Amino acid sequence: MVKKFEKLEKLAKESLQTPELPKLLPLIHLRNGMIIFPQTVIPIHVAREKTLMALEHSIDSYQQFVFVTSQKDPSVEEPTFEQLYQIGTISKVLQVIQLPDGTFRVLLEGIERARAYEIVQQEPLIARLEILKTNYKKTKKIEALMRSVRESFSKYALYTQRYSQETLSAVSETVEANRFADYIASLLPISLEQRQMLLEELHPGRRLELLLQILLHENEILEIERQLDTKVKKRIEESQKEFFLREKLKAITEELGEKDSEAAQLRINLERSQLPDFVRKKALSEIERLEKMSPYSAEATVIRTYVDWLINLPWNNSTQDREDMNQAKEILEKSHYGLEEAKERILEFLAVRKRSKSVRAPILCFVGPPGVGKTSLARAVAQALDRKFAHMSLGGLRDEAEIKGHRRTYIGAMPGRILQLIRNVQSKNPVLLLDEIDKLAVSFQGDPAAALLEVLDPEQNKEFVDHYLEVPFDLSNVLFITTANVTHTIPPALLDRMEVIWLEGYTDHEKLAIAKSYIIPKLMSEFALNEQLLKISQSAVKKIIHSYTREAGVRQLTRSLQRLMRKAVLKIEEGEKSILINSKDIEQYLGQEIIQNDVILTKPEIGAVHGLAWTEYGGTVMIVETLIMPGKGELILTGRLGEVMKESARIALSVARSFCGEKCKKLFQESDIHINLPEGAVPKDGPSAGVTMTVAMISSALKKKIRNDTAITGEITLRGKILAVGGIKEKVLAAHRYGINRILLPKSNEKDLSKIPPQIKNKMEFILINSIDEVVEKICL
Structure with a gap:
């Protein structure tokens, strides 16, 4: 290939005049942001085989002419025609030199703009071209634009200091607008997109306007950078001056036998404190560093704060535990x-x-x-x-x-x-x-x-x-x-x-005791009240517990008592001598009852059963209701159920179908079953509703009513076995709060009954169950 480039010098000497530009030329695509402008000479490095082949054809068959354009994406190794810019530059190959690494250095001279609109050959790329001539009249506006661009470029060159005197002389001597605009564009280190935009603009006046915008923007940025550099340099000079003066002051204080007051004070504090040896050694080394630097430096502030923390932590201070x-x-x-x-x-x-x-x-x-x-x-x-x-x-x-x-x-x-x-x-x-x-x-x-x-x-x-x-x-x-x-x-x-x-929720009895012995005395002291001014009867506290609060803790009870006392204080300040609050007076102070038993079934129903759930706020009672309707055997679940509860529902459906047997086979095949857990805004999850959902579906399928005085909890297996669940105490307390005194629990949870307070356990009936047959027998009417 080198031999084929040897005739290039001879052809260049023989070509004294530029012949008419051909409209069919080999195509070379450049990358890395390179673009050749007309009337400019630029060297390129060539390593790709297709590019070398195109250069060879250019020398052999196309009078050293080649069409040069750029890739839109430089990362593409073998771009398609659509991935190239169509407008490029017809260039002439002036020189080809092989480098030691095997690549070639090619010198190209831009001749004229052209547009490639068709590829006629792939190996090498041969493109059919349309020559883009530049026609314009030299007007006063163009002259003014050339002068503004020349001045802006001179200012840019002064800022950047990157152009030689020969380059600046060439800029000042170029008078033809088209060539001047292309020459300036070739000198600016701008983006590929901006270069391509300048190449595609044929009219030199509009090209000069674009160049002026670019130069004004760059000069503004460079001016800001220059101002910042000046400020930073000034600060460095001031800092060096301060450092010099501080060093002289330090030398003088050392001659006088004095030390920096803050470092000296830290040394005194270090000596007075009782620190472990490794901490004392660390603090001492930091103080020595502090003494060697300016007390006004940022690092000195960091060291002072750090040493202060080391000294003031209680490394050895501790209190004596109570032994009584x-x-x-x-x-x-x-x-x-x-x-x-x-x-x-x-x-x-x-x-x-x-x-x-x-x-x-x-x-x-x-x-x-x-x-x-x-x-x-x-x-x-x-x-x-x-x-x-x-x-x-x-x-x-x-x-x-x-x-x-x-x-x-x-x-x-x-x-x-x-x-x-x-x-x-x-x-x-x-x-x-x-x-x-x-x-x-x-x-x-x-x-x-x-x-x-x-x-x-x-x-x-x-x-x-x-x-x-x-x-x-x-x-x-x-x-x-x-x-x-x-x-x-x-x-x-x-x-x-x-x-x-584990701290379980309180029973109503415990809440009453807490209110009498802890909450009311504390609030009476806060509100500056005594029993002569205000007395709250036990029945009133019970009324608040049952009708205004239903929680595992006593926070809402405390707020209700606070509200009650505030209203009582207002009456006392208005002239009342003493106030006695009974249960019948509570609505006057706290308004209508907040707690309603609307979630409790008032009578036995088909497909509705009480379930027990545990939440992070304590236990609660929820109704599981089912409805069987004509359909295709689908299971519909509503009520914001979690994944575990959805799986329990599918198991419950299988157990219910197995329990009901052949007599309900057609019913399950031709019906949709809808399971709903009310209070749809509250997320629900866990396996403990498995038995409840199974009973609800069996009730709907067999048309059997379910007792409304009973609640169930437990996990169900495919074999109909009942497994243990957690939160038994909280669930039982919730059932008691809602007035449900009959509960079906898994046999495996029998040990948890010992945690239930006797005053509640004695009022309730617990039925231990092992299988779904026992559940249906105990709860269905």
Whole structure:
């Protein structure tokens, strides 16, 4: 191929005049943003075989002429005709030189614009062309545009300092508008799209307008950059001057035997504090760094803050645990009614701690519905232990730096909230409450639950390393207490590190006792009332519990009593001497009854049965209703059911069809079965409604009424067996609140009946069931 290029020099010498341009030429497509403008010479590097073949044909058969255009997408190795710009430049091959790496360097001279409108040969690419002539008159507007472009280019060249004196002279000497516009366009480092737009514009006046816009924009950007550079240079000079003066001042103070006052004060504070050796060594090295730099530098501020944190953390400060077991028990009983399991666990820890100081603090997790006293119980634990108390809410937390801090390289970095709370209470063994641990979130900033794994692991938290401090801090003496409404949203690895203590909902009897002994005395003190001014009868409190609140905890009960007392205070301030509130007066203070028993069946019905459910807010009673109607044997489910409950419904349908036998076979084949769980806005899930849905379908198919004084819970299998479910105590309490005193439970849940308070258990009838046959026998009329 090199030999075929040897005659190129001879042909170039013989071609003294440009012949008429051919309209059929080999096509070369360039990439990497390269475009050849007419009247310009540009070198290109050629490695692709097709391009070399096109150059060879150009020299052999087309008088060294070639049509050059550009690819729209430079990443395409073998572009199609549609992937090329149609408008390009007819160019002449001036020189071809082979380089050491095997590629060729080709010198091309742009001659004239042309448009390729047809490919007549593929190997090599031969294109049929339309020559695009430029016709214009040199007007005053064009002269003005040329002058503006020349001035703007001179200003651009002054900013960039990238053009030689010969280039600038050529710009000033070019007077023909068409050639001038193409020459300026070839000099500017602009995008491929802008270059192609200038190449496709035939009229030099419009081309000059586009160039003027580009140059004005570039000059404006360069002027802003120049101003920024000037400001930065000025600041650097001022900083160097300040550094020089600070160094002189430092030398003078050293000659006088003085030191920087802040660094000296940090040294004094370090000597007064009782820090572990590794912490003291770290702080001392940072103070020495501080003494060697300007006190006004940004890094000096970071170091001062860091050393201050090291000195002021309670590395060795701790409180003495209360060892009087009876006093601790009295404090727990005084602050909370019931919750015997939680109180017993705290007293066990106190007893073991009293006997052995080496025992590690447990990680407790109080799980229960809202309002049962999880947070207040944690405060009571701190009071019983005579420890400092700190509280941190984890609900919605999505940044792991809130737990483990930011590294000092970040602006405004601080330790995590754990160490912030410990510093605030100035004790290394507080009771630290991590509230709502089941509501942690995950984001691009990290997973806080993963960061808590180290904090809540007794095997690891002895050497907890915060990202900001970078030295280990002992958290093994901290009594961590977490709270949650449910456990299934807590990551298993995190849940495994905690000891779960369940706090079930309160019975009406317990709510009455809590209201009398805890809530009312506390509110009377807050509202500055006494029994001579206001007295609330027991019947009034029962009325509020039954008709205005139906919850597992006592939060709504507290709000209702607050509202009642506010209205009573208003009457007292208006002149009444004393007020006695009985049950008949409650509507006057709190309005009409809020709780209605409209979810309870008032009479036996076909296809409707009471089910029992457990939610994070406690137990509840729900009606499962079914309707069989003409159709194609489809199962329709409504009521925002989760995937597990949908699977239970399909199992229930199979069990119901098997139970009803041949007499209902045609009914199931020619009918659609619709299962609905009212309160469609509330999501529902879990397997414990399996038996309930099965009974409802059997009732609809056999036209048997179901007792309305009975509720059911349990998981159903394909063989009709009844499996155990959770939340039995909450479900039983919910049934009792709604006045349902007959309950069918799985035989496997018999052990859970021991957790039900005797005053409720004695009023209810529990029927233990093993199979669907027993259920139908006990509930259908």
